[in-house]
Every structure is written in structure tokens, then in C-alpha cells.
Amino acid sequence: xxxxxxxxxxxxxxxxxxxxxxxxxxxxxxxxxxxxxxxxxxxxxxxxxxxxxxxxxxxxxxxxxxxxxxxxxxxxxxxxxxxxxxxxxxxxxxxxxxxxxxxxxxxxxxxxxxxxxxxxxxxxxxxxxxxxxxxxxxxxxxxxxxxxxxxxxxxxxxxxxxxxxxxxxxxxxxxxxxxxxxxxxxxxxxxxxxxxxxxxxxxxxxxxxxxxxxxxxxxxxxxxxxxxxxxxxxxxxxxxxxxxxxxxxxxxxxxxxxxxxxxxxxxxxxxxxxxxxxxxxxxxxxxxxxxxxxxxxxxxxxxxxxxxxxxxxxxxxxxxxxxxxxxxxxxxxxxxxxxxxxxxxxxxxxxxxxxxxxxxxxxxxxxxxxxxxxxxxxxxxxxxxxxxxxxxxxxxx
Ligand code: ATP
Ligand code: MG
Numbered sequence: 001x002x003x004x005x006x007x008x009x010x011x012x013x014x015x016x017x018x019x020x021x022x023x024x025x026x027x028x029x030x031x032x033x034x035x036x037x038x039x040x041x042x043x044x045x046x047x048x049x050x051x052x053x054x055x056x057x058x059x060x061x062x063x064x065x066x067x068x069x070x071x072x073x074x075x076x077x078x079x080x081x082x083x084x085x086x087x088x089x090x091x092x093x094x095x096x097x098x099x100x101x102x103x104x105x106x107x108x109x110x111x112x113x114x115x116x117x118x119x120x121x122x123x124x125x126x127x128x129x130x131x132x133x134x135x136x137x138x139x140x141x142x143x144x145x146x147x148x149x150x151x152x153x154x155x156x157x158x159x160x161x162x163x164x165x166x167x168x169x170x171x172x173x174x175x176x177x178x179x180x181x182x183x184x185x186x187x188x189x190x191x192x193x194x195x196x197x198x199x200x201x202x203x204x205x206x207x208x209x210x211x212x213x214x215x216x217x218x219x220x221x222x223x224x225x226x227x228x229x230x231x232x233x234x235x236x237x238x239x240x241x242x243x244x245x246x247x248x249x250x251x252x253x254x255x256x257x258x259x260x261x262x263x264x265x266x267x268x269x270x271x272x273x274x275x276x277x278x279x280x281x282x283x284x285x286x287x288x289x290x291x292x293x294x295x296x297x298x299x300x301x302x303x304x305x306x307x308x309x310x311x312x313x314x315x316x317x318x319x320x321x322x323x324x325x326x327x328x329x330x331x332x333x334x335x336x337x338x339x340x341x342x343x344x345x346x347x348x349x350x351x352x353x354x355x356x357x358x359x360x361x362x363x364x365x366x367x368x369x370x371x372x373x374x375x376x377x378x379x380x381x382x383x384x385x386x387x388x389x390x391x392x393x394x395x396x397x
Contacts, residue, residue: 002076005062006155006162007031007052010072011174026175027070028052033238037391038064048157050112062168067235069201071170075153077162084117087161088129091152094163095130096137098152104144105130106151113158122154174203176236181205181285182317183244183276186232188225188345191291191320193337194328196232198319199289205239206232207283211248211272211380216350220343226387227340233389235335240390242283246275247383251376252350258370262356265299266364269308274377277314279384286315293320293328298357307359 015023028045031054035042042056054061062074078094080086091107099105107130109122117125127143130152134141155162184196184206196206210225222245233241248271255267276288292300309316320328332338 001057002059002078002164003055003057004077004079004162005054005056005065006075006077006164007054007065008072008074008170009052009070010172023070023175023178024052026177027068029238030068030070030176031065033392034064034068035061036395037234037237039395040064051157062166066168066170068175069171069173069203069235070175072172073170074168075162075164075166077155077164080161080163082113082115082156082159082161084122084125087122087154087156087163088126090161090163091126091154092129092133094152094165095150096133098165099130099134099139099141099150101139103149104142104147106143106145106148108151108153109156110154111156113156115156119156122156126152126154171201173201176200176203176239177205179203181207181283182287182289183207183209183280183283183285184289185209185211185272185276185291186225186229187211187291188221188228188341189291190325190332190338190341191293191296191328192289193228193232193291193341194331194335195289195291195317195319197235197331197335197337199317200232200235204287204289205236206289207242207244207279207285208232209244209246209272209276209279211246211275213252213348213350214247214249216249216252216348218346220345221348224340224343224345227343228337230389230391231335231337231340233391237391240388240393243387243389244279245385245387246279246380248272248275248380251380254371254376255367256350259367261352262354263359263364263367264350264352265355266304266308266359267367268350270312270364270368271373271377271380273308273312273314273316274373275380277312278377278381280315282381287317288314289317289319291320292318293323293325296325299355301357303358303361304356307361307364310361311365 040061044055046053062076065074107123107126109119111119182204186192186208208229251271
């Protein structure tokens with residue numbers, strides 16, 4: 001039975017010692033929180049140069065750890081003393097249970113620390129042990145180092161050896177909480193939850209903002225957004241999410257009353273960006289994330305996107321800008337937001353039949369002069385409702 005999970009991480013290795021220590025501590029905290037959220041019991045989590053070790057016999061644990069941002073891969077392993085004899089014995093036991101008659105095998109080795117033997121010695125000793133064991137039970141084993149049927153991995157470290165056969169691919173990225181905070185504009189469609197997730201993967205804590213367009217939308221739209229945000233929160237156990245629900249319908253009424261009809265969506269978006277910007281500053285965050293993808297819908301033209309930010313000076317990030325819809329849907333499925341996003345909702349009734357697709361950069365700034373844009377934004381932000389989502393809150397222990 002495996003007794004430990006080997007956790008490998010990537011880009012952290014490139015950082016200076018101080019930063020790296022801090023990143024690793026965050027990663028350990030995030031791993032602990034994810035194990036707690038998914039109900040995996042463990043006795044301890046230890047850091048060692050270049051690796052994290054989770055002491056648990058739960059076979060599900062490696063898959064759970066692989067879902068923590070920053071993890072490159074994880075393997076359930078059997079640990080032994082760091083001697084050739086001990087590692088070889090574990091290999092022989094594993095081989096006996098795994099290699100069928102006629103199948104070839106290979107031992108893959110890796111060694112760090114000071115030992116009286118080399119990696120090659122480990123391969124020979126462990127390979128011999130597997131071979132002899134298989135022969136003793138009447139099998140005809142064969143070694144094939146280029147394309148074996150079965151592989152056994154031995155990682156020899158200073159004081160312990162780790163023997164494993166499986167590698168769960170991790171989600172990658174950087175530990176959540178190491179890259180500051182950003183506001184994520186989450187509508188609940190397929191795109192915006194994926195864009196928020198991609199930035200979480202890069203280590204950013206998100207502050208979701210949902211702009212409630214009622215009376216031009218209804219409760220179905222709000223619920224869809226909140227469901228998506230809850231899925232995102234499950235990727236961030238240990239980091240509660242502060243969700244802003246901003247009343248945005250009065251702004252739409254003002255644009256429909258005073259501005260040119262075809263510009264409604266563009267004015268709506270500029271106002272959302274302004275609202276998000278105010279929240280960003282209040283929360284000491286440093287960017288705003290949207291789910292825009294170039295050309296995906298008629299309004300997402302480069303001309304419109306320029307007009308939407310013209311004169312605003314707001315730090316906007318569009319992580320999906322170059323992705324195809326099918327690529328975005330693949331990610332949505334993988335991260336679990338797709339099903340929440342495709343729930344039927346009532347479309348925004350303020351959307352004109354023929355919205356502007358080729359806005360002139362300065363036209364919107366002129367349109368905004370027809371309303372008191374600063375007051376609209378200030379009223380929306382001061383009327384925002386704050387909802388705290390803590391995925392660990394209902395879990396005790
Ligand atoms: P999505 O699938 O995320 O809804 P979309 O492709 O439908 O995106 P738009 O509706 O044009 O695109 O919106 C572009 C982006 O603006 C969204 O991805 C989101 O980041 C933001 N956004 C749109 N509507 C809202 C809203 N009601 N609340 C918060 N953000 C919104
Ligand atoms: Mg949308």
C-alpha cells in the first residue's frame with residue numbers, strides 16, 4: 001500500500017530562495033486546504049528541496065493534489081529507507097503485483113543527496129530484484145528500456161527512497177495567492193468563469209463582480225453567475241471569495257433614455273469596467289479580468305474593444321482573447337463550470353437588435369456626456385451587495 005504522495009512543482013524552482021520559500025509555504029497551505037475540502041485524511045505535509053510530501057494512504061489523494069494550482073504532477077508512492085536493498089525489495093513486491101507473464105519492464109531512477117551508490121546502481125539492483133522475483137514464480141521477464149510494458153520509478157533521496165508507478169498530471173500554474181488580487185467580471189456565460197480560472201491558475205486571487213441588469217435580466221441570470229462563482233471557489237479552498245453584486249439596471253435605463261440606441265452594449269461595458277475599477281481600488285487589487293474573445297460575438301470586434309477602453313486607463317486582462325470557442329469549452333468542461341454556464345437564462349432585454357460593431361473610438365466618450373456617468377457609477381458601487389463564499393466553511397476538523 002502506498003504511504004506517501006510525491007508532489008512536484010514547476011516554475012517555483014526558478015525563483016530566488018526567499019521567494020521560493022514563500023511560494024512553497026503557500027503551496028503547502030493550498031494543498032492542505034484542498035485535501036480538507038475533498039475529505040482526504042493525511043498525517044502531515046512536508047517540504048523538502050524541490051518536492052512536497054503528503055503522508056497519506058488514501059489512493060485518491062494524488063488526484064486531489066494534482067488539482068492544486070502550482071502542482072505539475074503527483075504520484076502515490078511506497079517509501080523505504082534510502083538503501084539499495086530496501087528499494088529493491090519494494091520494487092520486487094510492486095513488480096510481482098503489476099507485471100504479467102511475458103511483459104517487459106523498466107526501472108526509472110532518480111537520485112538526489114549523498115549515497116555510496118549511483119543511479120545506475122539503483123537501476124541494476126532494483127531490476128535484478130524484480131527479475132529474480134518474477135523468475136521464481138515461473139514468469140519469463142524481459143527488460144526493455146525504450147518501450148517497456150510496465151515502468152517502476154525509484155526516487156532516491158538523502159534519507160528515504162520513494163517507489164511508484166503512477167504519475168497524475170497536475171493543473172500547473174503558480175500557487176494561488178502569490179500574484180496579488182484582481183477583479184473578475186463574471187457574467188456566468190461560458191467565457192468569463194474560464195477567464196477568471198486561468199488567472200487563478202497563474203496565482204491570482206479573484207474578486208468576482210457580477211453586474212445585475214435587472215429589470216433587463218432576472219433571477220435566472222443571477223443564479224447562473226453565482227453557481228459559476230461557487231465552482232471557482234472550490235478551486236480556491238482556504239481563500240474565501242468576496243463577491244460583489246452590483247446593481248447595473250439603472251445605468252441601462254439611463255443609456256436607453258438619453259443615448260443612441262445602438263451604443264447601449266458598449267456604454268454598458270464601459271460602465272461595468274468603471275464599476276470594476278472602483279472595486280479594484282477599494283480592494284487593493286491590481287487588474288480586471290474579462291471573458292472577451294476576439295470576434296466571438298458580433299460586438300467583440302477590435303474596433304469595439306478599443307472604443308470600450310478609450311480614455312479610461314483601466315488595467316484590463318482578457319485571457320481568452322486568442323482562444324477559439326471549442327478551446328474555451330474544453331477548459332470549461334475540465335474545470336467544471338460548463339454545466340453551470342449552460343443553464344437556460346433570460347437574455348438581457350436592453351440589447352438592441354442591431355448593436356454597434358464598428359464603434360468610433362471617441363464616439364462613446366461623447367455619448368457618455370449625455371448622462372452623469374460618474375454619478376451612475378458611484379451609485380452602482382455604493383449599492384453593491386457583498387457575498388462571501390468560503391468553500392471550507394461547512395467543513396469541520
Ligand atoms: P460570457 O460568456 O462570459 O458571458 P460573452 O462572450 O458572452 O462572455 P459579452 O456578453 O460580450 O461576452 O461580455 C464580455 C465580458 O464582459 C464577459 O466575459 C464578462 O467578463 C463581462 N460581462 C458581461 N456581462 C457581465 C455582467 N452582467 N456581469 C459581470 N461581467 C459581465
Ligand atoms: Mg455573455
